[in-house]
Amino acid sequence: MITRRDFFAMVGGGIVVLIAEDDLLAQETGGRLRGRNTMPEEVSAWLHVGENGAVTGYTGKVEIGQNARTSLTLAIAEELRAPVASVTMVMGDTALTPFDQGTVGSQTTPRMWPQMRRAAAEAREMLLDLAAKKWSVDRLSLKIAEGRVSAGERSAGFGELTRGEKLTRTIPANVALTPAAEWKVAGTSLRKLNGREIVTGAHKYPYDATRPGMLWAKVLYPAQFGATLRSLDSAAAGAMPGVKVVHDGDFVAVAAPAPEVAEKALAALKAEWNPVTVEVDSRNVYDYFKRNARDAATNPALVPYHIAYIAHVPLEPRAAVAEWRDGKLAVWTGTQRPFGVRGELAQYFGIGEEDVHVIMPDMGSGYGGKHQGDAALEAARIAKALGKPVKRNWTRQEEMTWAYFRPGGLIEVAGTTAPDGTVTGWEFHNYNSGPSGLVSPYAFSSRKEEYHGVRSPLRQGSYRGLAATANHFVRESYMDELAHSIGMDPLAFRLKNAKEERLRNVIVAAAGKFGWKGRKKTPGHGFGIAAGFEKGSYVATCAEVSVDPASGATKVLRAVIAFECGAIVNPDHLRNQVEGAVAQGIGGALFEQIDFAAGRITNNRLARYRVPRFADMPVIESVLLDRKDIPSAGAGETPIVGIAPAIGNAIFDAAGKRIRRMPLQA
Amino acid sequence: MARVTELLVNGSTRRIDADPDRTLLSVLRDDLDLTGTKFGCGEGQCAACTVLVDGVATRSCLTRVGTVAGKRITTIEGLAAAGALHPVQQAFLDHDAMQCGYCTPGMILGAVSLLGRNPNPSDAEIVSGMNGHICRCGTYPRVVAAIREAARKGGRA
Ligand code: FES
Ligand code: FES
Numbered sequence: 153m154i155t156r157r158d159f160f161a162m163v164g165g166g167i168v169v170l171i172a173e174d175d176l177l178a179q180e181t182g183g184r185l186r187g188r189n190t191m192p193e194e195v196s197a198w199l200h201v202g203e204n205g206a207v208t209g210y211t212g213k214v215e216i217g218q219n220a221r222t223s224l225t226l227a228i229a230e231e232l233r234a235p236v237a238s239v240t241m242v243m244g245d246t247a248l249t250p251f252d253q254g255t256v257g258s259q260t261t262p263r264m265w266p267q268m269r270r271a272a273a274e275a276r277e278m279l280l281d282l283a284a285k286k287w288s289v290d291r292l293s294l295k296i297a298e299g300r301v302s303a304g305e306r307s308a309g310f311g312e313l314t315r316g317e318k319l320t321r322t323i324p325a326n327v328a329l330t331p332a333a334e335w336k337v338a339g340t341s342l343r344k345l346n347g348r349e350i351v352t353g354a355h356k357y358p359y360d361a362t363r364p365g366m367l368w369a370k371v372l373y374p375a376q377f378g379a380t381l382r383s384l385d386s387a388a389a390g391a392m393p394g395v396k397v398v399h400d401g402d403f404v405a406v407a408a409p410a411p412e413v414a415e416k417a418l419a420a421l422k423a424e425w426n427p428v429t430v431e432v433d434s435r436n437v438y439d440y441f442k443r444n445a446r447d448a449a450t451n452p453a454l455v456p457y458h459i460a461y462i463a464h465v466p467l468e469p470r471a472a473v474a475e476w477r478d479g480k481l482a483v484w485t486g487t488q489r490p491f492g493v494r495g496e497l498a499q500y501f502g503i504g505e506e507d508v509h510v511i512m513p514d515m516g517s518g519y520g521g522k523h524q525g526d527a528a529l530e531a532a533r534i535a536k537a538l539g540k541p542v543k544r545n546w547t548r549q550e551e552m553t554w555a556y557f558r559p560g561g562l563i564e565v566a567g568t569t570a571p572d573g574t575v576t577g578w579e580f581h582n583y584n585s586g587p588s589g590l591v592s593p594y595a596f597s598s599r600k601e602e603y604h605g606v607r608s609p610l611r612q613g614s615y616r617g618l619a620a621t622a623n624h625f626v627r628e629s630y631m632d633e634l635a636h637s638i639g640m641d642p643l644a645f646r647l648k649n650a651k652e653e654r655l656r657n658v659i660v661a662a663a664g665k666f667g668w669k670g671r672k673k674t675p676g677h678g679f680g681i682a683a684g685f686e687k688g689s690y691v692a693t694c695a696e697v698s699v700d701p702a703s704g705a706t707k708v709l710r711a712v713i714a715f716e717c718g719a720i721v722n723p724d725h726l727r728n729q730v731e732g733a734v735a736q737g738i739g740g741a742l743f744e745q746i747d748f749a750a751g752r753i754t755n756n757r758l759a760r761y762r763v764p765r766f767a768d769m770p771v772i773e774s775v776l777l778d779r780k781d782i783p784s785a786g787a788g789e790t791p792i793v794g795i796a797p798a799i800g801n802a803i804f805d806a807a808g809k810r811i812r813r814m815p816l817q818a
Numbered sequence: 819m820a821r822v823t824e825l826l827v828n829g830s831t832r833r834i835d836a837d838p839d840r841t842l843l844s845v846l847r848d849d850l851d852l853t854g855t856k857f858g859c860g861e862g863q864c865a866a867c868t869v870l871v872d873g874v875a876t877r878s879c880l881t882r883v884g885t886v887a888g889k890r891i892t893t894i895e896g897l898a899a900a901g902a903l904h905p906v907q908q909a910f911l912d913h914d915a916m917q918c919g920y921c922t923p924g925m926i927l928g929a930v931s932l933l934g935r936n937p938n939p940s941d942a943e944i945v946s947g948m949n950g951h952i953c954r955c956g957t958y959p960r961v962v963a964a965i966r967e968a969a970r971k972g973g974r975a
Contacts, residue, residue: 217918217955343914350919351907353854353894360853411848412840467858467920467954516920548859735956758863766945769958
């Protein structure tokens with residue numbers, strides 16, 4: 153744990169504000185704490201105003217393309233009244249930033265963003281105190297703007313005020329914040345902060361990290377999931393110049409001073425694996441889910457939907473460099489949970505967390521797919537065995553085999569509706585895919601919604617929106633089925649059952665912008681609508697598709713998304729997230745699926761696993777509803793949940809065929 | 819085949835000592851530390867590894883370094899002449915045509931090459947010209963807008 157003294161040794165003088173994890177400190181002390189000497193363990197963020205006026209926010213959150221670095225900078229600039237250019241964010245470095253659970257579940261905006269604002273608001277008050285004291289003037293006569301405090305003729309930059317100071321305040325997380333309606337900097341479309349480093353290629357991603365004297369490592373993976381090593385002949389590999397072989401049980405790796413040598417050494421390893429018998433494959437897995445679930449449903453009216461496993465395919469595969477020094481480990485790696493990876497490593501090697509330093513450079517995305525430290529652990533094991541820094545970059549095929557997948561699932565649904573469109577009964581069972589978004593946001597008077605866990609045949613984990621995508625796909629498809637069963641317009645049917653104001657607002661906004669009421673049916677074209685709620689945000693999506701009558705090939709022509717996530721933090725970045733979620737969602741909706749059989753992934757390369765490309769893009773229009781009266785929620789995930797059912801419903805409209813599986817392939 | 823000892827990169831001659839069968843991608847990244855050229859798949863599917871060879875977009879993951887000795891290679895690091903951004907780079911910035919940015923260097927060089935052969939592409943021509951590039955974050959509409967604008971401003975540079 154960093155102490156106050158260490159902290160100032162690290163950053164120089166100035167003022168520091170520590171933010172205590174929500175409520176913890178307040179409960180502990182009954183109120184505001186000042187001048188505490190040691191940083192409490194519950195600190196979740198801190199902020200430093202240096203003697204040169206530079207402002208630095210420290211958070212364990214990471215930047216993975218969702219533009220948290222930019223939004224947190226906005227938070228600080230807003231509350232501190234500091235120019236954006238004077239603010240820097242230090243993120244995801246376990247030695248410099250406070251503990252954080254991870255950049256997951258769209259929590260940065262609802263939780264970290266207000267904390268950064270509170271830290272900045274408190275720093276602003278401290279600067280005002282300093283100026284009042286310095287000039288012996290009434291605090292109320294002071295103005296603070298653009299990185300300066302002024303009183304009449306007198307004015308001082310933040311640096312002049314903090315010079316020679318070593319002030320700390322620890323505050324509970326409930327100081328007053330500027331209301332969204334009065335924001336000046338927050339709520340504006342600040343561009344991505346390190347965009348210039350990206351367009352010039354200067355930014356170093358985890359895949360680019362190096363250490364002096366490092367070796368390049370390759371790992372020999374089994375021929376099937378779960379296979380154990382029967383025999384290994386590494387003589388040829390070990391005889392190659394500079395090559396070292398690491399063999400520890402079933403773990404086999406080679407390392408060399410140059411990457412191409414490590415590759416050749418890997419190819420020269422001769423291994424035999426004990427075969428495993430696996431009966432589950434990507435075709436029969438849906439029966440497997442039902443057979444192996446506890447309390448599987450029995451209602452004969454239930455209609456089954458199938459959800460395929462899919463891969464995240466972050467364009468940057470997993471990567472790590474590990475270096476041991478005096479029993480301490482430093483790792484540069486791409487992960488959404490640097491502190492989680494620190495814990496994994498400390499536990500594996502039986503050392504203290506304080507002896508593991510995880511550094512997370514802004515990475516080539518994750519979408520929920522980079523929670524664990526697989527590459528980091530491999531690099532650290534090999535580095536430990538060889539006594540040299542080791543770089544371990546995964547290939548695309550490794551990423552698409554040995555990472556984890558978005559869960560596949562079987563979802564069963566049944567419902568009844570009154571002639572006026574009121575849903576009178578609703579039963580919904582999700583097997584394996586997950587409980588997120590299971591509960592319908594519609595006002596069903598009678599409902600049964602259950603999640604049934606199953607032991608997944610593939611390693612599975614979180615994915616943008618988790619199971620909310622699958623659950624919305626099925627719910628919104630089935631809502632359409634019910635609407636058609638009574639000959640009711642799908643929009644009117646949804647509005648009949650949507651009682652929440654925020655849900656109704658997005659449905660009305662999307663349908664209005666799309667021109668739902670005036671839509672004109674032409675042969676081979678169809679229109680679909682879907683709506684939903686997840687992680688504090690509401691979304692409605694309308695889609696227009698064309699379906700080729702001969703091949704069934706579907707093209708999405710137009711998508712309109714209405715999205716509401718409370719007060720908007722950065723409109724252009726929100727739009728970017730909405731567009732990106734729709735683009736990514738089209739992949740899962742139309743063509744992405746992981747094929748597996750006999751304990752192997754059979755389409756673990758991009759030539760066999762199709763992801764959305766330029767030519768797959770519809771015209772995307774977003775309607776952003778700004779609710780300044782509602783705290784901001786995250787937006788990286790929820791916009792994805794509406795596109796698949798909107799497309800599926802549009803296919804039904806175009807071709808009269810209900811496809812009860814995702815991807816939507818008949 | 820003889821080892822490759824020189825490579826003409828970003829306007830200067832760089833001394834290397836590489837097996838001619840190695841990929842240009844690996845030589846650029848691992849020998850010359852030009853890591854702006856990205857590895858995305860190694861199978862020619864994503865174009866994150868795009869560089870210009872004599873002005874033409876080329877997938878460096880599928881290019882043997884022995885085949886480009888003596889040719890003019892431009893990587894993303896060499897595109898901003900004397901610190902002034904190329905109009906395509908500027909347009910990507912202005913449109914915030916990125917999220918994680920991992921595809922961006924390849925996209926930019928792909929766009930420079932496209933505008934080199936077709937200075938005034940229609941949207942459909944941009945889409946077909948860029949379709950080999952993957953952006954997993956889905957910034958495609960912004961990339962199209964950025965290229966459209968760079969073309970309007972004479973993105974050939
Ligand atoms: S890395 Fe070359 S095409 Fe993907
Ligand atoms: S911006 Fe992330 S892959 Fe394109």
